[in-house]
Structure formats: structure tokens, C-alpha cells
Amino acid sequence: MNQKTRTKIVNEMNYVSALAIFAVSILSVTLLSSLAFGAQCLTVSAPSASASRATTGTGVTINVPTSGSSCTVSTLSLVSSPSLTVNDPASGQYSGFSAGSTKSFTVTAGTSGTYTYYARGTTPDGSVDSSSAILEFISPSDLTVTATPSSASVTQGQTFSLTVNIQNPQSSDVSTSYAVNLPTELTRSSGDVLTSSGTTVSGSSTKTLSITIAHTTCFTGTKTVTFDLGGSTGVASVSVTGNSTCGTGSSSSSSSSSSSSGSGVAPSTTKIYSTGKAAITITSISGGSTSSTDLTATETNVRKIEVSVGVTANNVKIIIEKSSAPSGNTAPGNVFQYLTISKENLTDANVKSAKLEFRVEKSWVTANGINDSTVALYRYTAQWDKMDTTKLTDDETYVYYSASLPGLSTFAISGEKTAEAQAAADQAAQQAAQQQQNATGNQTGGFQLPSSIVDMLIWLVGIVVVVGGGYYIYRNFIEKKPYSYGKK
Numbered sequence: 001m002n003q004k005t006r007t008k009i010v011n012e013m014n015y016v017s018a019l020a021i022f023a024v025s026i027l028s029v030t031l032l033s034s035l036a037f038g039a040q041c042l043t044v045s046a047p048s049a050s051a052s053r054a055t056t057g058t059g060v061t062i063n064v065p066t067s068g069s070s071c072t073v074s075t076l077s078l079v080s081s082p083s084l085t086v087n088d089p090a091s092g093q094y095s096g097f098s099a100g101s102t103k104s105f106t107v108t109a110g111t112s113g114t115y116t117y118y119a120r121g122t123t124p125d126g127s128v129d130s131s132s133a134i135l136e137f138i139s140p141s142d143l144t145v146t147a148t149p150s151s152a153s154v155t156q157g158q159t160f161s162l163t164v165n166i167q168n169p170q171s172s173d174v175s176t177s178y179a180v181n182l183p184t185e186l187t188r189s190s191g192d193v194l195t196s197s198g199t200t201v202s203g204s205s206t207k208t209l210s211i212t213i214a215h216t217t218c219f220t221g222t223k224t225v226t227f228d229l230g231g232s233t234g235v236a237s238v239s240v241t242g243n244s245t246c247g248t249g250s251s252s253s254s255s256s257s258s259s260s261s262g263s264g265v266a267p268s269t270t271k272i273y274s275t276g277k278a279a280i281t282i283t284s285i286s287g288g289s290t291s292s293t294d295l296t297a298t299e300t301n302v303r304k305i306e307v308s309v310g311v312t313a314n315n316v317k318i319i320i321e322k323s324s325a326p327s328g329n330t331a332p333g334n335v336f337q338y339l340t341i342s343k344e345n346l347t348d349a350n351v352k353s354a355k356l357e358f359r360v361e362k363s364w365v366t367a368n369g370i371n372d373s374t375v376a377l378y379r380y381t382a383q384w385d386k387m388d389t390t391k392l393t394d395d396e397t398y399v400y401y402s403a404s405l406p407g408l409s410t411f412a413i414s415g416e417k418t419a420e421a422q423a424a425a426d427q428a429a430q431q432a433a434q435q436q437q438n439a440t441g442n443q444t445g446g447f448q449l450p451s452s453i454v455d456m457l458i459w460l461v462g463i464v465v466v467v468g469g470g471y472y473i474y475r476n477f478i479e480k481k482p483y484s485y486g487k488k
Contacts, residue, residue, distance in 0.1 A: 041071035042099050044121045044130040047078075050198065050363030051175035055140045057231020058177040059087060059106045059197055063367035064119040064130065068099035073121050078105050080117035084135070085109065102368060109137040110231065140230035143168055143176065143201065147227055147236040155243050156218040159189050162238060164209040164227055168201040175200050175397075176230050180211060183223040186240065189214040195298050200396040218246040273299050276322035280305070285346075287311040295320075297359055301337060301413070303400070304357040309350050317344040323410065331378045331412035332386075334368050336360050341408040354405040359398040360413060369421020377403035380410040387411075 045065040054060050066073060077093035078086060086092045088106035097103075099121075109115060118132040144167040152160045168174055180194040188194050191211040201207040213225070219242040227236040270281040271293070278300050285291045290308040297303045300320050307318065323340040325331065331338070343351075356377060365372050376389040389403040405411075416422075 040123065040125045040128045042066065042068040042073060042121050042123050042125075042128050044076070044119050044128055046131045047117070047119050047133055048367050049133065049135055050361070051173075051200070052134070053136045053138060053172055053174045054198075055143065055174060055176040055230030055232075056109055056112055056137050057140070058175055059108050060135060060175065061198075061361065061363050062105045062107060062117070062135075063102050063363070064105065065102045065367075066099045066121060068123075071099040071123060073097050073099050074123055076103055076119060076121045078107065078117055079120050079129075080107075080115050082109075082111070082113060082115055084115055084117060104364070104367075107135075108231075112137050112139045112142075138170075138174060140176065140232040140235065142170065143174070143229065145227060145229055145236045147225075147238050149238065151239040151241070153241040154213075154215045156215050156246075159212050159214045160240075161191075162209075162211045162213055162225065164211075164236065166201050166207040166209070166229065168203060168205060168207070171203045173200055173202050178209075178230075179228040180209075181226045181228065182213065183219075183225070183240075185215065185217040185219040185223060185242065186225065187214050187216045188212070193296060193303075195296055196397070197298055198397055202396075213240075215240075215242060218243050220244065220246055269293055271295065275299065278302065278320045280318045280320075282316045282318070283314065285309050285313045285316055291316075293318075300339065301360070302339070302356060302358050304355075305341075306355040307346075307408075308352045308354065309346070310352050311350055313346050313350060315344075316346045318342075318346075318408070325412070326380055326410050329380065329384070331380070331384050331414045333374070333414035333416050334370060336364055336375070336413040336415065339411045339413070341411065343408055348407055351407050354408060355402065356405060356411075357392070357400065357402045358413060359400050360415075362394070362397055362399060365399060365415070368415075369417045369424070370415040371418045372399045372415065375399065375401060375413065375415035377401070377405075378412045378414055379405065379407075380412070384412070 043066065045067065047062050047064045049063075050061040062078065064076065064078075066076065073094070073096070075093050075095050076097075078084065084107040086105055086107050088104070094103045107117075113136075115135045115137065116132055117135060119130040121128050144165075146165045146167075148163045148165075149160075154160045162180070164178075164180070166176070166178070175198050177197050178195065178199065180188075182188065182194065189212040192209040194211070199207065221242065223240045223242065225238040225240060226234045229235045268283050269291075272279045272281075273296060276299055278295050280293050280295075282291055282293070285307065287310060290306050292304065292306045294304050295302055300322060302320050305318065305320065307316075319340075319342045321340050321342075323338045325335075325338055341356075358377070360372070360375055364370070365375075372394075373391060375391070377387040378384045379387055387403040387405055389401055392400040392402055394400060401413075
């Protein structure tokens with residue numbers, strides 16, 4: 001084979017090799033670009049909990065902030081070891097929402113110990129995890145509970161004072177839930193609430209509950225008041241002795257908690273609670289008077305409702321229920337909760353005015369950077385209108401408010417962020433929007449500088465492959481100077 005034939009064969013081989021190298025170069029750059037720019041649109045920030053230590057059986061709220069411009073979150077869930085029980089949301093996770101909001105999980109544990117947890121979000125691009133945090137659960141028996149007096153004698157129509165002390169001998173604060181369980185013949189007259197989903201007992205201190213209890217329905221013999229703490233029941237009790245006899249000659253029945261100002265006392269009020277709902281039935285509200293009903297706030301965060309009527313209304317039923325935004329019309333600001341208040345046997349025209357006392361969790365205020373002085377009740381009719389709202393007081397767990405209402409319908413409890421929190425939120429939104437813009441530019445062919453060292457290395461490898469392949473093609477087929485056997 002002569003030199004000319006050999007050179008021709010080499011050129012043809014080089015031509016085929018060049019085509020193969022060029023194809024590999026294109027494929028390599030495509031794959032490397034997909035690695036470099038298949039960026040996750042979602043950011044899941046570090047979760048924050050309403051307490052770092054709690055008694056078993058007590059719910060702890062964990063807030064998980066998410067961000068990402070035009071990013072749909074497929075699922076957001078908590079991953080924990082050992083496994084925590086997620087009570088809210090009921091499904092254990094949130095699905096199909098737009099990034100940029102903070103989602104709250106309520107968790108409990110049945111066994112004391114240290115739990116490590118983090119949040120995991122998924123999108124069509126994959127999954128992303130937050131940093132991890134630690135939550136400690138202790139046994140309710142680590143706290144000491146005493147009830148005073150241990151026994152009491154009270155006839156119908158009389159009251160007695162119950163004091164419950166919860167002592168925390170440990171140096172760290174602990175959050176615990178509690179419930180004072182009363183027989184049907186006894187009712188709370190005033191003082192601390194009978195149930196709490198979470199109250200803080202400071203380290204090396206004692207939390208004192210003071211409750212006035214009334215003997216409202218005549219009974220003889222002994223009834224027992226019990227106290228539950230966290231997941232433990234009956235940790236303290238009080239024996240209450242009633243009348244010697246009931247019937248003729250015994251004290252008259254005491255009035256209900258629903259009263260009518262200016263025109264006597266409403267005959268009776270019945271309150272029934274269920275998950276996220278409180279139903280009130282009032283046998284009669286006299287014309288020109290106001291009915292006032294105290295409520296256990298556990299289910300709805302409403303502590304009291306007052307309704308003034310123009311003419312007498314009988315068999316009135318008022319239902320207060322947690323709800324959602326009406327037909328997608330979200331309330332202004334940062335919404336803590338939506339409420340729907342419906343009524344039966346009471347017309348809109350007959351409701352002259354109303355008043356609502358409610359509470360907001362401090363953990364939500366802190367997690368969302370809310371200025372608690374801006375929290376207000378908003379009413380929805382054709383639009384959202386801000387009600388005249390007054391901050392009453394606060395304690396370790398809640399901030400309490402009162403709002404005057406022109407009527408009953410759908411409401412929202414909402415607040416505004418502090419200036420610092422709003423600035424931080426705006427900055428996070430801008431950063432998320434920039435990240436999304438970068439990702440969109442890369443996906444549509446727009447040139448973007450690499451955003452990390454890994455991306456930079458992938459870029460460099462891609463450039464080397466393309467430049468090397470291009471040089472090979474140029475050398476062999478444009479300049480036409482292939483290497484020959486036996487020559488340099």
C-alpha cells in the first residue's frame with residue numbers, strides 16, 4: 001500500500017472519528033447542562049417548634065417556611081427519628097400548594113426521649129430537605145402536681161376555689177397540656193380555663209392554676225374532680241360532697257353563663273364541642289338585651305361570644321367553626337385562622353351587634369414575625385372589612401383579643417409582620433425569584449453564570465470537551481493536516 005493510499009485511509013478514519021467525537025461532545029454538554037441546571041426550585045428553611053421540651057401526649061407546633069418563585073410543592077412532610085405522631089394535618093403532609101408559605105405541623109409523642117426531625121419537600125424536580133432540629137419529650141411524672149383542697153363540701157348554688165400547682169423541678173422549661181374534668185353537676189364559674197393544649201412551666205418553678213367551681217345541679221353524696229397532665233390521666237383529684245338531700249327545700253338552680261344585660265337572665269345555655277367546632281344553644285334572648293357565653297377555646301380559639309338582639313329570639317343556635325377562605329378570597333395580611341359563625345332562629349336584621357373574644361398562639365406570632373399589636377378580626381361579606389379589635393392581655397402561650405362585630409358571618413384572624421420580618425421576607429422572595437429566573441433562563445437557553453463550585457467544574461469539563469472536539473475537527477478537516485504514519 002503506497003503512501004497516498006495510506007494517507008487517504010487515515011483521513012477517512014479521522015473523518016469518522018471526528019464525527020463520533022463531535023456527537024459525544026454534544027451529548028456530554030447536554031448531559032452536563034442538565035446536571036448543572038436541573039436546579040430545585042424549592043427551598044425549605046429550618047423548622048421552628050413552639051417548644052423544645054414537652055410532656056408526652058402534649059401537642060407541639062412545628063412551623064416549616066418554604067420559598068421558591070412559581071414553584072409548586074407536590075408534598076411537604078416531616079421526617080423524624082424516632083417517629084413522631086403528626087396530628088395535624090390529618091393526612092400527615094401538605095400537598096399541591098405554591099411555595100412561599102409557612103406550613104404548621106402539630107406533633108405528639110407517646111414515649112419520652114429525644115427526637116430528631118426535619119422537613120422534606122418534593123416537586124417535579126425532586127426532593128429537598130431542611131436542616132434538622134431536636135425535640136425532647138419527657139414523662140408527665142417528671143412534674144409534680146398537687147390540688148388544693150383535696151376535698152370540699154358545697155351545696156347547690158355555692159362555689160369553692162380549686163388551686164392546682166404544677167411544679168417543674170428541672171432547670172429547663174417544659175410545655176404541657178392539661179384538663180380539669182368536672183362532673184356534670186359542677187361547672188367552672190371563673191378563673192383559669194379548664195383545658196389547655198399547651199402551657200409553659202418554667203424551669204425550677206411552679207405553674208399555679210386558680211379556678212372557681214360552682215355547684216349548679218343538685219346532687220347528693222360525693223363527686224370527683226380529676227386533673228389530667230399531658231398523656232397521663234388522673235394525676236390529681238378532689239372529692240366534692242354535695243347536698244344532703246335534693247328536691248323540695250334545696251337551693252334553686254343557679255343561672256347559666258349566658259346572661260341578658262338590662263332585662264334579667266336567659267333561662268339556659270347549652271354548649272357542645274367537637275373538633276374545630278363549638279355549638280351554642282340559647283333557649284331565649286330577650287329583646288334589647290345581650291347574651292354572653294363563655295367558651296372553652298381549645299377547639300376554635302374563641303373564648304367568649306356576645307350577641308345583642310332587637311326583639312326576643314327563642315331557641316337560638318350559634319355555631320362557631322374553623323373554616324377556610326371563602327371561594328378563594330383570602331383575607332389581608334398573614335392569616336392565623338378562618339372562622340365561620342352561623343346561626344339558627346336568629347335573623348341578620350335582629351342582630352344589633354356582637355362581640356368576640358379570641359386568642360392567638362404566641363408560637364405562630366413568633367414564627368411568622370408578626371407584630372401582635374396588628375392582629376385583628378376581619379369580616380367577609382362582599383369584601384374583607386377590618387373589625388375594631390383590641391389586644392386584651394397575654395400569657396406564656398397565647399395573646400388575647402376582643403373584637404366588636406356588626407353581625408355574624410365568615411371571619412379571619414390576621415396580623416401584619418414587623419418591619420424587620422417583612423424586610424427579611426421581601427429579601428427571601430427576591431432571592432427565590434432570582435433563583436427561579438436563573439433556572440428558567442437555563443431551561444430556555446439563556447446564558448447564566450454557574451452558581452456554585454460544582455456547577456463551575458461541570459462548565460469547565462463541558463468547555464474542554466467542546467473545544468477539544470472542535471480543534472480536532474478543525475485540524476483534520478478544515479486545515480487538512482492529519483498526522484501521517486512515520487511523521488510528526
